Amino acid sequence: MFTKLSSVSHTPVSITELNRQVRDLLESSFPVMWVTGEISNFKRYGSGHCYFSLKDANAQVRCVMFRNRAALIDFEPREGLLVEARVVITLYEARGDFQLTVEAMRPAGLGGLFEAFEALKKKLAGEGLFDPARKRPLPAFPRALGIVTSPKAAALRDVLTTLARRMPGLPVMIYPTAVQGAAAAAEIAAAIRLAGERGEVDTLLVCRGGGSLEDLWSFNEEIVARAIAACPIPVVAGVGHETDFTIADFVADVRAPTPTAAAELASPNRAEWRNRIDALAHRLQRDLTRALQLRMQRLDTLARRLRHPGERLAMQRERVAMLGRRLLEHRTRRLTRKQDSLSRLRLKLAYVRPDLPTERARLDALGARLATSLRQTGERQRARLAQLDARLGALNPEAVLARGYALVERPRGDVVTQAAQLRAGDALRLRFADGAVDAEVKVGDGEQGALF
Numbered sequence: 184m185f186t187k188l189s190s191v192s193h194t195p196v197s198i199t200e201l202n203r204q205v206r207d208l209l210e211s212s213f214p215v216m217w218v219t220g221e222i223s224n225f226k227r228y229g230s231g232h233c234y235f236s237l238k239d240a241n242a243q244v245r246c247v248m249f250r251n252r253a254a255l256i257d258f259e260p261r262e263g264l265l266v267e268a269r270v271v272i273t274l275y276e277a278r279g280d281f282q283l284t285v286e287a288m289r290p291a292g293l294g295g296l297f298e299a300f301e302a303l304k305k306k307l308a309g310e311g312l313f314d315p316a317r318k319r320p321l322p323a324f325p326r327a328l329g330i331v332t333s334p335k336a337a338a339l340r341d342v343l344t345t346l347a348r349r350m351p352g353l354p355v356m357i358y359p360t361a362v363q364g365a366a367a368a369a370e371i372a373a374a375i376r377l378a379g380e381r382g383e384v385d386t387l388l389v390c391r392g393g394g395s396l397e398d399l400w401s402f403n404e405e406i407v408a409r410a411i412a413a414c415p416i417p418v419v420a421g422v423g424h425e426t427d428f429t430i431a432d433f434v435a436d437v438r439a440p441t442p443t444a445a446a447e448l449a450s451p452n453r454a455e456w457r458n459r460i461d462a463l464a465h466r467l468q469r470d471l472t473r474a475l476q477l478r479m480q481r482l483d484t485l486a487r488r489l490r491h492p493g494e495r496l497a498m499q500r501e502r503v504a505m506l507g508r509r510l511l512e513h514r515t516r517r518l519t520r521k522q523d524s525l526s527r528l529r530l531k532l533a534y535v536r537p538d539l540p541t542e543r544a545r546l547d548a549l550g551a552r553l554a555t556s557l558r559q560t561g562e563r564q565r566a567r568l569a570q571l572d573a574r575l576g577a578l579n580p581e582a583v584l585a586r587g588y589a590l591v592e593r594p595r596g597d598v599v600t601q602a603a604q605l606r607a608g609d610a611l612r613l614r615f616a617d618g619a620v621d622a623e624v625k626v627g628d629g630e631q632g633a634l635f
Contacts, residue, residue: 329384368404421445
């Protein structure tokens with residue numbers, strides 16, 4: 184379990200480092216385990232953390248249970264109480280105290296109860312008593328409710344108060360039984376069987392207030408579980424508080440977290456149903472009113488369509504007269520369209536067979552006009568061509584060169600127009616009217632550049 188050091192270290196360590204190493208050694212060497220002992224010097228601070236010692240006849244050890252773990256225990260720890268605790272072995276480094284960090288705690292002897300609980304749960308689950316398929320739905324409107332509980336239990340008062348608030352007129356049958364003690368399980372099972380045999384209720388509530396695992400153990404007995412499973416009436420189990428689970432909860436058709444919740448699940452809420460009925464009545468009244476209004480409108484429409492036979496004959500005469508007028512108008516319009524079409528055809532025929540002498544004279548006149556126009560156009564074009572030729576001759580660079588000027592170009596053909604564009608050593612080509620020569624730029628004294 185412990186690792187033995189192979190050699191002695193001559194390098195000193197601090198007390199903090201020593202305590203840290205001892206703590207790591209303890210926590211890594213010992214697994215989480217259950218220990219048993221009596222509570223001594225128990226103190227719960229305002230932070231919720233609990234500090235105490237666990238002792239037996241020959242030794243004791245300091246313990247700490249932090250707030251999040253202490254909130255989960257379902258009993259009140261007290262001086263001298265024998266408990267079983269699940270602990271982590273550690274060292275409080277600040278003081279070098281060996282201590283136990285408690286993760287869970289229960290009164291001593293409950294370990295066997297937990298084992299019995301798990302064994303019975305596994306057995307009944309294997310038989311299918313927890314199968315959701317066998318769960319029965321609760322009636323929405325039970326004619327009577329049955330309650331299996333102790334007449335002196337506070338849970339009964341809570342259930343009756345809840346039923347009186349939700350559905351005051353609902354009949355309630357109480358099947359009294361003990362809910363705690365050695366004989367309680369048999370009495371609870373007998374009460375459940377009695378309710379099933381009488382058949383005087385629609386839903387059966389099995390109730391008890393909160394308590395320790397030992398207090399609720401009657402509802403973990405196999406006889407109670409089998410009585411609930413065999414009951415012909417749907418059963419609601421409301422045993423303990425919300426965090427308590429019993430075998431009866433798993434077998435029952437519905438599990439409620441508390442007895443009050445069981446009463447709420449099993450009974451309809453009169454106020455809610457009244458509101459629903461009022462809403463449905465209002466909706467029905469609105470639908471009936473709308474339907475009546477639609478029928479009245481339809482009746483008015485039919486009444487307007489219902490006419491006297493004489494009135495209908497007059498309408499038919501008027502319609503016949505209107506159709507006669509439309510027929511006459513149609514015949515007139517058709518005759519007019521035919522006459523217009525005939526006139527257009529006559530015009531087309533006139534174009535197809537023209538007056539030949541007149542057309543010949545018109546064509547001669549057009550030919551004379553065309554000849555005159557062509558002559559005048561040719562004269563204008565020749566005059567304009569002469570003007571353009573004169574202007575082109577004035578712009579011809581060859582004519583300028585012939586007057587003694589030269590065109591300065593670079594070898595690639597770019598024209599040089601300013602002396603600032605040239606540098607010493609630049610190659611140039613000079614074009615004259617009768618040919619071209621190559622030249623090079625040379626800088627002279629007091630001059631920007633000179634041609635060589």
